[in-house]
Amino acid sequence: ASGEVIFANRTDQPVIVPKGTIVRTGSGVNARFATVSDVEVPGKLYAHARVGIVALDPGPVGNAQPLTINIVEGDIGYKVDVLNTSPTQGGTVRRTPVVTAEDFERLSAKLLEQLTRDAYAQLVGELEEGEFIPAQSLDVRIMSQTYDQVVGQRSAVASMTMKVVARGTAVDGKALEQLAIQFLIQRGAEGEELQIIPNSLVIHRSEEIEKDRDEILFSVQARGMVTPVIDIARLQAHLRGKTIAAAEAWLRENVMLAVPPQVSVQPSWWERLPWLPARLKVHILAGET
Incomplete structure (x- = not known):
């Protein structure tokens, strides 16, 4: 908030009121102000001069009513009186977003999740026909991350740059299919030669995967129509x-x-x-x- 006050001389000598002189309200909410420039009060009893002031505390507390600023702090108060004939104005409360550590934690987690999805999609796009990558086999590691703001900085957004490296284990789906076929045809009686009916094989992979270094373990269920090998x-x-x-x-x-x-x-x-x-x-x- 800001406004203007009038200094009145209590002596018959010129008085210079220096910039930064503190004046305040004498009742109600204690609002303190500082003069924005030097001002000279003429050397005559009750002679007066005007000067601008600015509130020391932010917000509505600096909005003083007329005739309420009447105290001069410091020794200069023995030489001059003060009064505001008009209200001080401009003190408001405004919400200003501030970046917190929790903002960075949420941002980092969200960005890592997005990069993980992007990395998986990119790896899948590089597979050969018949191959697949179990999502649980994906290993994503953060190589670097930098924040564009600091904790406590006034900002409506929090942004960062993150670099990751990702790798996954590709499984040869055709080899898995052949393994399932061999398992099914070996279930026949001893000496009985079986074969899978084309397009009848159905394979279900377990969603639960165990990782052991560069190996992955998962269960597979296979179902198909078989028939003896007939000439x-x-x-x-x-x-x-x-x-x-x-x-x-x-x-x-x-x-x-x-x-x-x-x-x-x-x-x-x-x-x-x-x-x-x-x-x-x-x-x-x-x-x-």
């Missing part, structure tokens, strides 16, 4: 020209089947299978393992 050309060669009953009997005796075979001929009144192997269609229905 279609051999079947066609043995079945051609047979009756439906003979073909079904041969299949039961020579092929390991979970359910009885079904043989049909088109047109339905024809009693035997075609002689040409190319006209024999073999359909294999597989179960799930």
Whole structure:
């Protein structure tokens, strides 16, 4: 807050009131002010001179009503009286944001989270076809971080620069698929050769991953449709020209089947299978393992 006061001479000698002279209110809220320049009061009793003042304390406390500033501090007060004929104004309260240590902590955590996502996306973009990186295998380390402000600085924003290095463990998805296939086909009976039906394999990876230095451990569940390895050309060669009953009997005796075979001929009144192997269609229905 600022304003103006009048100094009145209490003597018959000129009086110089120096810059920085302190004046204050005599009642109510104690508001103190300092003169902004030197002022000379003429050498005559009750002669007066005006000078500007500024509040020593910020805020509304410096807004003094007229005729309330009436005390001069220091020895100069024996020579002059003081009074304000108009109010002092301009003292306000304004919220000014200040950067705190907690602001930097939150900013650092948020930026690290964003950089981690960006790093993971960049690593994934560099993978070969069929590869994948488990998110839990990502290792992000802060190399440097600098803040653009300091704690206690007046600022509406807090900003910083952070550099990180990230690495993750890439897994060959095709190799994992082959491993799952081998596991499934090895579940057959001893001596039984199985094969996976194309497009039937489903693999579920566990979200929980254990890290051991550069290795990662996770569980995998695989499900697929399997069937014995059947030589279609051999079947066609043995079945051609047979009756439906003979073909079904041969299949039961020579092929390991979970359910009885079904043989049909088109047109339905024809009693035997075609002689040409190319006209024999073999359909294999597989179960799930």
